Amino acid sequence: MKDIIRQLVETTGPSGYENEVRAVVQKMLKGQVDSMKVDALGNLITRKGQKGQDGLTIMLSAHLDEIGIIATHIDERGFVRFTSVGGVHPRNAVGGRVRFLKTGQVGVIGMEPNQSATSVHGLDKMYIDMGASRRADVKVSVGDVAAFDRPFEDLGQRLVSKAMDDRIGVAILVETMKQLKATPHEVVGVFSTQEEVGIRGATTAAYGVDPDLGIALDVTLTGDTPQAATMEVALGNGPAIKVKDSGMISDPRVVAWMEAGAKRARLPYQLEVLSGGTTDARGIQMARAGVPVGCLSIPCRYVHTPSEMVDYGDVQNSVKLLLALLSKPVKLA
Ligand code: CO
Ligand code: ZN
Numbered sequence: 001m002k003d004i005i006r007q008l009v010e011t012t013g014p015s016g017y018e019n020e021v022r023a024v025v026q027k028m029l030k031g032q033v034d035s036m037k038v039d040a041l042g043n044l045i046t047r048k049g050q051k052g053q054d055g056l057t058i059m060l061s062a063h064l065d066e067i068g069i070i071a072t073h074i075d076e077r078g079f080v081r082f083t084s085v086g087g088v089h090p091r092n093a094v095g096g097r098v099r100f101l102k103t104g105q106v107g108v109i110g111m112e113p114n115q116s117a118t119s120v121h122g123l124d125k126m127y128i129d130m131g132a133s134r135r136a137d138v139k140v141s142v143g144d145v146a147a148f149d150r151p152f153e154d155l156g157q158r159l160v161s162k163a164m165d166d167r168i169g170v171a172i173l174v175e176t177m178k179q180l181k182a183t184p185h186e187v188v189g190v191f192s193t194q195e196e197v198g199i200r201g202a203t204t205a206a207y208g209v210d211p212d213l214g215i216a217l218d219v220t221l222t223g224d225t226p227q228a229a230t231m232e233v234a235l236g237n238g239p240a241i242k243v244k245d246s247g248m249i250s251d252p253r254v255v256a257w258m259e260a261g262a263k264r265a266r267l268p269y270q271l272e273v274l275s276g277g278t279t280d281a282r283g284i285q286m287a288r289a290g291v292p293v294g295c296l297s298i299p300c301r302y303v304h305t306p307s308e309m310v311d312y313g314d315v316q317n318s319v320k321l322l323l324a325l326l327s328k329p330v331k332l333a
Contacts, residue, residue: 001171001175001312002159004174005159005161005315008174009152009164012066012147012163013064013066014065014068014085014101015066015085015086015194015195016193016197017068017101018194019042021064021065021167022042025174029177029189033177034049035047040204041204042194043192043204043205044064044191045188045191045205046190046191047188047189048183048186048187049185049186050186052184054184055184055186057186057188057209057211058212059188059205059209059213059214059284059291060187060188060189060190060214060217061191061192061214061281062166062190063191063195064166064170064192064201065192065196065197066163066166066167067085067086067088067196067304068088068145068146068147069084069093069098069123070144071100071142071145072142074142077133078130078132078138079110079129081124082146083123084123085145086197087196087304088123089305090123090126093109093126094111094126095108096109096306098146099146100139101144101145101147103139105139105140107128107129107146108128109126109127110128147162150307156312157311157313158309158310159310159315160307160308162308164300164308165196165219165303165308166218166219168300168310169217169298170191172298172318173191175319176189176322176326182327183326185326187326190202190206190280195218195279200283201280202283202284206284207288212292213292213330213332214292214293214294215254215281215294215295215296215322216293216294216296217296217298217318218279218297219297219299219303219308219310220240220245220272220298220299220300221274221276221299221300231273231274232271232272233272234270235300235311235314236311237270237299237314238262239267239268239270239296239299239314239318240270240271240296241255241258241270241295242274242294242295242296243255243271244274245273245275245278245295246275246276247277247278248279248281248282248293250281250295253292253333254293254332255271257331258294258296261321261324261325265320267320269317269321272297274297281295296318299314
């Protein structure tokens with residue numbers, strides 16, 4: 001699976017500009033699913049299987065987009081001012097490199113002088129240095145979007161990229177749709193857009209799909225690094241079954257079904273309570289008259305930094321757990 005992970009994380013797609021990543025997924029799933037279509041917000045909606053007597057329409061959702069930046073002003077010396085697309089924390093931005101989608105040009109993020117060596121300014125006092133001395137030499141216009149630029153690293157058991165959030169969820173969904181064979185369900189794999197700016201793609205996709213059950217696939221934080229906030233989730237202990245985050249409470253029946261499935265398949269899992277952040281599951285849950293939802297989270301260190309780290313075993317076990325869950329009728333009790 002490392003090949004598809006590498007390909008997905010090395011393709012760029014900040015929120016609203018997911019077209020290249022979407023094309024990669026379309027290529028990966030060509031001939032592997034029953035149907036594929038792209039909706040008005042750019043969500044890629046793939047389907048496999050038919051809803052039998054004991055079956056449900058189950059929507060799985062992983063977001064294509066990653067955080068990025070957008071140019072707001074270019075000064076006479078060619079320095080580009082910018083703001084964030086999604087949750088870019090200033091302390092993770094200084095010294096970073098960004099690549100503009102239109103031209104492929106790279107710039108480095110600098111910061112106005114600061115008295116303190118241990119604190120950073122907001123993004124409004126940062127700029128992108130494109131290596132130019134005059135505005136005329138900078139091929140960036142207001143509104144141009146850039147993604148962070150940092151190569152993928154395979155550390156063996158642990159994998160590092162600036163876009164594990166949520167390309168790792170995308171990779172898991174691609175692999176699950178590919179490997180899915182006999183299922184009593186209509187499984188709808190949604191590769192959603194604009195999650196990082198407020199769950200926008202999954203919200204409209206869920207309205208269109210009108211599922212009986214929804215599961216989001218996304219990264220979550222961990223409590224396993226020095227002085228980390230107390231949290232149960234750790235890298236390598238299996239995929240995390242979300243109980244609650246700050247935007248969504250999983251349907252307890254869905255949590256119980258996911259836990260029972262993991263036990264039956266003898267797969268490791270963890271339970272997750274996340275105090276900040278949310279996922280596509282929120283958008284699905286609130287669609288139409290409401291949908292029972294859960295979320296399968298991939299433990300990830302350093303979320304929203306240029307070096308997001310996941311455990312390869314957790315990734316593989318996520319695919320196995322989803323296939324085990326989707327292969328049998330669902331009884332929510
Ligand atoms: Co995110
Ligand atoms: Zn995410």
